[in-house]
Amino acid sequence: METNGSKNRVITITSGKGGVGKTNIVSNLAIALAKFGKKILLLDADLGLGNLDILLGLKPKMNLSDVLMEGKNIKDMIIEGPMGVKILPASSGVLELTNLSENQKLQLLSELESLNGAFDILIIDTGAGISSNVMYFNIAAQDIIVIITPEPTSIHDSLALMKILSSNYDEKYFKVIVNFVRNPKEGFEVFKKLMSLIEESFEASVDYLGQISYDRNVSKAVRKQKAVIESFPDSTASMDFFKIAEKICAFQSKELPKGNIQFFWKQLLEEKKNKKRT
Ligand SMILES: Nc1ncnc2c1ncn2[C@@H]1O[C@H](COP(=O)(O)OP(=O)(O)O)[C@@H](O)[C@H]1O
Ligand SMILES: [Mg+2]
Numbered sequence: 001m002e003t004n005g006s007k008n009r010v011i012t013i014t015s016g017k018g019g020v021g022k023t024n025i026v027s028n029l030a031i032a033l034a035k036f037g038k039k040i041l042l043l044d045a046d047l048g049l050g051n052l053d054i055l056l057g058l059k060p061k062m063n064l065s066d067v068l069m070e071g072k073n074i075k076d077m078i079i080e081g082p083m084g085v086k087i088l089p090a091s092s093g094v095l096e097l098t099n100l101s102e103n104q105k106l107q108l109l110s111e112l113e114s115l116n117g118a119f120d121i122l123i124i125d126t127g128a129g130i131s132s133n134v135m136y137f138n139i140a141a142q143d144i145i146v147i148i149t150p151e152p153t154s155i156h157d158s159l160a161l162m163k164i165l166s167s168n169y170d171e172k173y174f175k176v177i178v179n180f181v182r183n184p185k186e187g188f189e190v191f192k193k194l195m196s197l198i199e200e201s202f203e204a205s206v207d208y209l210g211q212i213s214y215d216r217n218v219s220k221a222v223r224k225q226k227a228v229i230e231s232f233p234d235s236t237a238s239m240d241f242f243k244i245a246e247k248i249c250a251f252q253s254k255e256l257p258k259g260n261i262q263f264f265w266k267q268l269l270e271e272k273k274n275k276k277r278t
Contacts (some may be wrong), residue, residue, distance in 0.1 A: 010122045011248070012045075012141040016157025018128035019039045021179040023055055024218055027081075028229045028238070032245035034083035034122060041078075041086045041119040043112075045137045046127030048098035049229075051089025056258040057225030058082045058089070065091035067111055068104050074111035082230055086119065100133055109140070130161055143251070145209060149180040150190045159197055168206045169181025174204060177244060178211045184240045209247055211242040 013026045023046070030040045035149070044052040047098065053060050060079050066072040074088065081087050091097060102110070112122070127138045136143050145163070148158045165171035178187035191208045198204050215237035221228035229238045 005041050008116060008122065008140040009120065009143070010026045010124065011124050011125045011143045011145060012128075012138050012162065013145050013147060014126040014134060015147040015154070016070055016130065016136055016159070016161040017028050017149075017151075017154045020149050020154050021218075022128070022147050023052055023125055024222070024228070025147060025177065025179065027055055027085075027211070027227045028082075028086045028241040029245050029248065031083045031227050031229050032124055033183060033248060034085050035251055038121055038181065038249070039086075041088065041115065041122045041139075042081075043088045043122060043124045044090035047090045047100065047126045047133060048092070048094060049127065050092050052087060052125055053079070055225065056087070056227065058087065059088040060087075063089040063091045064108075065094045066099070067099055068097060068107065069094075074114065082227060082253070097130065097211055098133070099150075100136065105136055105265060120273055128157075132160040132162055134161070135165065135169060135221075138165055139171060143175060144171060144173070145175045145177060146206075147177050148194060149178065149192065150182075150186055151180075155190065155194055155197070159194065159201075162198065162206075166202050172204050175209045176208045179210045180214045181211045183233040184211075184216055185234065201244060210240065210244045212244070213237055 013022050015022055018112050026042060030042050034040050042052060044050040047064060058079055058081060060077070062072060062077050064077060067074050067077060077088050078086050079089065124137050125140065128132045128134070146166070147160050148154050148164060162174055162194070176191055178190045181187045186206060187210065195206055198206060213236040215228070215235055217232040217235040218228045221231040224231055228235060229241050231236055
């Protein structure tokens with residue numbers, strides 16, 4: 001049963017390193033969750049190099065740069081993708097947006113708040129790295145999902161991201177997906193490696209959300225500008241996406257505090273700021 005508590009959950013899909021599959025994960029999980037009956041809004045927060053719209057073969061007339069630089073209404077930016085998934089596309093090649101100013105951050109928050117109630121889950125593709133934009137979107141989310149791959153470079157870059165979020169922003173909880181795995185055991189092995197590295201250097205608790213197999217159908221689908229879950233629903237990667245989406249549905253209805261009906265970014269950020277001060 002849907003409860004008010006499951007409204008307006010904010011989830012980020014993030015990573016230290018680029019090219020680990022974030023944008024594909026965002027679009028496929030969104031479609032899987034929509035198939036499970038959730039109303040999904042996607043925010044492409046890779047503001048300088050957004051490509052969520054390209055991946056889904058959409059042609060937006062406007063994007064977030066029109067909101068942030070021209071004062072346009074965010075409602076007019078929303079375009080519809082597969083399975084009724086709503087998308088807020090980012091611009092590509094707009095250097096000014098690679099580091100949002102404090103004013104732009106606040107403006108974006110209040111614009112997003114105006115969408116309160118229009119969806120069950122807002123999924124944010126943060127882009128990669130440790131820039132202030134990436135930090136900002138992660139601290140504004142209830143759930144931070146970190147994407148890693150079996151490559152040590154990806155593990156270490158995500159470790160750096162989590163360390164900053166933990167030490168500087170008091171974010172202590174992370175969920176992890178391992179992408180590009182070659183066998184059924186590899187995902188959990190990589191996750192354990194990450195856990196042991198965290199234990200050595202900072203405080204955080206991490207949950208394993210699952211793995212996504214390396215599957216050539218993913219890049220075949222990208223070339224067709226369609227999500228793999230739509231083009232090849234029976235492929236290994238698609239099955240993996242459905243499994244993870246099921247887990248997200250389970251924690252979505254379980255873990256959010258009761259009575260939490262507002263889209264509460266401002267409040268959340270205030271609380272976090274206060275916590276940091278004390
Ligand atoms: N599970 C997978 N199997 C095979 N290729 C994948 C998989 N996930 C992502 N890819 C490929 O990896 C590349 C990077 O994916 P993308 O989603 O753009 O990463 P990011 O958003 O993290 O930069 C794309 O070319 C995509 O086709
Ligand atoms: Mg991307």
